[in-house]
Amino acid sequence: MDRLDELINRYFDGQTTCAEERLIRQAFAQGSVPDELEVYRPLFTGLDKLSERHTHAGDAKPARRRRGLCSLRLRYWAGGVAAGLALYLVLTRILPGGTAESYVVIDGKRYTDPMLVQAKAREALGNVSYTDEELSNLLFPLEP
Amino acid sequence: MELNAFQTSVCSLREKLLAQARRWTGSGEDAEDIVQEVLLRLWSRRAELDRCASIEAFAATVTRNACIDWLRTSHTCGSDLSDGTLQPDGRTPEILLEAKDERQLVERIIRLLPPLQQAILQMKDVEGYETEEIAQVTGCNAEAIRSNLSRARKRMRDFYLKAIEERRKKHG
CATH class of the missing domain: 1.10.1740 (Rna Polymerase Sigma Factor; Chain: A)
Structure with a gap:
């Protein structure tokens, strides 16, 4: 309890940290303080209540609010990572073949060889394209 | 900000x-x-x-x-309130004697202090800032803040001790 006495003296000299001031208030809140310090009980109880009311009013110092914000940002970030992971699992495990892979189906069989896919694609495009001569004939048919 | x-x-x-x-x-x-x-x-x-x-x-x-x-x-x-009183006759202001609980008493005592002391006490004892943080806000050194804080707390203690003594006398 000498320690409490010393802390109170340092408090009035403006030398205590916030942590030490919390210790003083806790000592009075928990009850057991030496008789000669009992006189200060209403003072520290009053300060404790004022500080508590201020915190509850949402006016806590910015550092505390920053901690709250950090925690909120961390939660958002973790939520984003979890959502991304879930999407990845859905695309790769639950919906196989859902990726943008090129393939060609010949006689009901699926081929992914890039050379074969390109050749078949060119062939398919060739089937629907016109030469310049064919296009000209189509647009300007010769008079009979 | x-x-x-x-x-x-x-x-x-x-x-x-x-x-x-x-x-x-x-x-x-x-x-x-x-x-x-x-x-x-x-x-x-x-x-x-x-x-x-x-x-x-x-x-x-x-x-x-x-x-x-x-x-x-x-x-x-x-008056610079150096004797811990506001009344010309040295009596404790009635407003302190009528406080209904500890919180109100401390709140009223703080309001009786000079504005700078009020502001420092508010930041340190109510809002929970460290002395160094208050020094950063005011742009002066931490020792100057400690000195004003000490004056504020001692004045608060003087008001408080006087108030509870008079309350005791008043209520027997």
Whole structure:
């Protein structure tokens, strides 16, 4: 309890940290303080209540609010990572073949060889394209 | 507004505000106290500063008002409360004797202190800032804050001890 006495003296000299001031208030809140310090009980109880009311009013110092914000940002970030992971699992495990892979189906069989896919694609495009001569004939048919 | 932004946009005006307060008070020491008080007031209203068109004009107005308050108090009361009383006859103000609980008593005692001491006590004992953080807001050294904090707490203790003694006498 000498320690409490010393802390109170340092408090009035403006030398205590916030942590030490919390210790003083806790000592009075928990009850057991030496008789000669009992006189200060209403003072520290009053300060404790004022500080508590201020915190509850949402006016806590910015550092505390920053901690709250950090925690909120961390939660958002973790939520984003979890959502991304879930999407990845859905695309790769639950919906196989859902990726943008090129393939060609010949006689009901699926081929992914890039050379074969390109050749078949060119062939398919060739089937629907016109030469310049064919296009000209189509647009300007010769008079009979 | 965070501390860094406050230091850039408000604490940088310190010298100008100090010169303004010196012109009003004619005393470097009183001007220093007034500017500390003004910076603490501005810190407590930092949310409004973000919406303020000219922080410098706003700070100058707050400083002028603080100087007027200071002149009014020092001329009309002629007291620096150094004996822990506000009443001419040395009695404890009735407002303290009528406080209904500890919180109200402490709150009322704080309100009786000079504005700078009120502001420092509010930040340290109610809002939970460290002395070094208060020094950063006011742009002065931590030792100056400790000295004002100590004066504020000792004055609060004097008011408090007087009040509870008179309450005891009053209620038997």
